[in-house]
Structures are given as C-alpha cells and as structure tokens.
Amino acid sequence: KQEVTQIPAALSVPEGENLVLNCSFTDSAIYNLQWFRQDPGKGLTSLLLIQSSQREQTSGRLNASLDKSSGRSTLYIAASQPGDSATYLCAPSNDYKLSFGAGTTVTVRA
Amino acid sequence: DAGITQSPRHKVTETGTPVTLRCHQTENHRYMYWYRQDPGHGLRLIHYSYGVKDTDKGEVSDGYSVSRSKTEDFLLTLESATSSQTSVYFCAISEGGGPAVFGPGTRLTVL
Numbered sequence: 001k002q003e004v005t006q007i008p009a010a011l012s013v014p015e016g017e018n019l020v021l022n023c024s025f026t027d028s029a030i031y032n033l034q035w036f037r038q039d040p041g042k043g044l045t046s047l048l049l050i051q052s053s054q055r056e057q058t059s060g061r062l063n064a065s066l067d068k069s070s071g072r073s074t075l076y077i078a079a080s081q082p083g084d085s086a087t088y089l090c091a092p093s094n095d096y097k098l099s100f101g102a103g104t105t106v107t108v109r110a
Numbered sequence: 111d112a113g114i115t116q117s118p119r120h121k122v123t124e125t126g127t128p129v130t131l132r133c134h135q136t137e138n139h140r141y142m143y144w145y146r147q148d149p150g151h152g153l154r155l156i157h158y159s160y161g162v163k164d165t166d167k168g169e170v171s172d173g174y175s176v177s178r179s180k181t182e183d184f185l186l187t188l189e190s191a192t193s194s195q196t197s198v199y200f201c202a203i204s205e206g207g208g209p210a211v212f213g214p215g216t217r218l219t220v221l
Contacts, residue, residue: 001169034209034210036212043200043212043213043214043215044200044202044212045212046209046210046211049208051207089152089153093210096141096160096204096206096207097155097168098143098153098155098202098210099155100152101152102150102152103152
C-alpha cells in the first residue's frame with residue numbers, strides 16, 4: 001500500500017518568499033506523480049503532472065522535481081503571493097490509482 | 111476544464127437509507143474514481159472503474175458499491191447509510207497516465 005507523507009503540515013510565510021513543499025512516498029513503482037491545490041471547501045485543482053521518466057516539470061512560478069528511486073518529490077513556488085494560500089496535495093499514481101498525502105497548508109501573509 | 115460533474119452537490123439523509131451519488135463526464139476518459147475526504151484522513155479511494163462494467167475496490171470500499179453501465183456515468187451507492195459515511199465525496203477521471211481531473215465534490219451528511 002502506498003504511503004504518502006507531506007512535510008511540513010503547515011507553513012506560513014511573508015509575501016515574496018519562495019516556498020518549498022516536500023512529499024515522500026514508500027512505493028517507488030509509480031507511473032506518475034501529480035500535485036494539486038485545494039482551497040477551503042473546494043475541489044482539487046491540478047497544478048503539475050510529472051511522468052516517472054521525468055526529473056522536473058515547470059509551470060509559471062511552479063516547479064516540481066521527482067526522484068523516483070528515493071521516493072521523493074518537491075514542489076517549489078517562487079515569489080509567493082497571498083493568492084497562493086491553500087492546501088497542496090501530492091499524489092503518486094500506482095496502477096493508475098492515486099494515493100494522497102495529508103497535504104501542506106500554506107498561508108502567505110501580505 | 112475537463113467536463114466532470116457530480117450530483118447532488120449536497121445531501122442530508124438519515125441512517126439506514128440508501129443513497130446514490132452520480133458522477134458524469136463528457137471527456138470519454140477510461141478511468142473513473144470515487145474518493146472520500148475526511149479531516150485527519152485525507153483523500154481515500156473507495157472504488158474505481160477502468161471501463162464500462164469494469165470496477166474494482168479501493169482501500170475503503172466496505173459499505174459502498176458502484177456501477178458503470180456507460181462510459182460517461184459512474185454511480186456510487188451507499189446501500190444503508192451510516193453516520194461514519196458522512197464525508198465529502200469526490201469523483202475523478204483520467205485517461206490512464208494522464209492527469210486526473212476531479213469533480214466539485216458532494217457533501218453528504220448522514221444523521
């Protein structure tokens with residue numbers, strides 16, 4: 001069974017600071033890994049998808065890295081803004097099924 | 111955004127009653143999933159489907175059944191709802207290997 005851990009559980013930073021969100025998973029036989037954002041009371045919004053053969057994926061201010069062999073992924077958010085405040089979820093995929101961590105709740109202070 | 115809807119969006123029911131939640135997609139994706147999200151547990155897979163009439167259990171399938179008679183619809187049924195099934199239910203779709211897209215969720219309260 002895939003176990004996903006996200007550290008830290010919560011993070012509060014001043015606007016403009018770079019964010020580093022960590023995700024580790026126990027089963028490295030993943031097909032891909034996806035990062036999501038969830039706002040309070042809302043659904044999940046996909047941010048980035050990294051295929052297992054990739055090391056990195058970028059979208060705007062977001063960059064995600066993947067070290068499949070060590071079971072780790074990191075999401076970097078550059079120059080954070082108050083609008084980045086949300087819970088971020090990491091989800092590796094095994095056999096096309098996603099497993100989720102508990103998430104990192106980010107607060108960006110203006 | 112991918113076309114995925116869930117109905118109803120909110121439901122309050124009583125213990126022991128049957129409940130059916132519907133997920134509808136317009137993307138013709140092969141895979142469909144039902145997750146529940148609870149504080150302290152995160153998102154957990156209930157059941158999933160890899161084609162019409164092809165379904166399998168997830169990690170928290172007890173008390174739930176599913177059906178998929180058409181590519182676009184995936185139904186989740188609680189045969190006899192219990193208070194422990196109070197949760198937010200999310201449907202998701204994917205084309206196997208591509209990004210998963212989640213629906214808006216259904217908030218279910220079992221009294």
